[in-house]
Amino acid sequence: MSPTNPKAPLVCNGSALRKASRRLSQLYDAVLAPCGLSAAQRSVLLQVERAGSPTMTELAYAMVLDRSALARNVKPLERVGYLALRPDEDDRRSRRVDLTAAGRAKLAEANRLWRKAQRRFEEVYGEERAAALRVALAEIYSDEFAEAFGQP
Secondary structure: OEOOEOOOOOOOHHHHHHHHHHHHHHHHHHHHHHHOOOHHHHHHHHHHHHHOOOEHHHHHHHHOOOHHHHHHHHHHHHHOOOEEEEEOOOOOOOEEEEEOHHHHHHHHHHHHHHHHHHHHHHHHHOHHHHHHHHHHHHHHOOHHHHHHHOOO
């Protein structure tokens, strides 16, 4: 990208995706700000709700994060009482993540705001393009894509 032409497309797919991801995070974070959660924090709460009581490993896998990055995202949510960690009953070395009642309430509040951000995105980008983008991105973050790329 040229400093003289900031709209020139990037040649590197990774850089373009990271820049788009940061911009989208900024936009969604601004809409979610009134509830006190970031888009990343909402995503953690949502994944825990969907999975029930996942282990940290299961949650990291679902979010395509390494465990240390996940731990950095979980700690503040645990500290404010939205998540609770407990030892797994079958494997005491593993910890399970539970969504608390306060976490469910906060997620419901965040989801109302998230829907506004989602509508805005689709108004600006277009519903069909947004749907196609989600499909393309899902392919990129799939295990099959990582394997085809040569990653385990």
